[in-house]
Amino acid sequence: MQVTKVTAGFQNQTAERKLFTDEELQREFDYYMAQKLLEKLREADQISEGELDKITAKNRQSFSPYLARIMP
Template sequence: MRLKQLTSSNQTLSNEPLKITDEQLQNELNFHLVEKMFIKLREEKLISQEEFNKISKLNRQKFTPLLGPLMCDKP
């Protein structure tokens, strides 16, 4: 897979492909599995939207996913 990383200064694509380690890939998978589980809990009204948002934020901090921030509605 070839990904390109946004630069923080001007938010344009860099020319260098982003190299993903096995650990980063595992973190990405873990993030999405945990997120899916908490979405299910929210849908079943076992947790509130506010609780979900807090958990989701912690989840992003713990696993630092590459795609997670792009796929969530709360920064």
């Protein structure tokens, strides 16, 4: 186990903030809702796991969610 000591200098560091436009927020919300619908379809066995993955990839292209580049 590694222990890191937090010092006063470390506390002053801040991460760069991303300010979202209304359009970007709407795309994030639309992507989230589309994914929730897909999850419900998968739970009801209306689509397969492979179809879920394919549709998710297309949704990421269509909606361009901010965190898509780090999503599995």
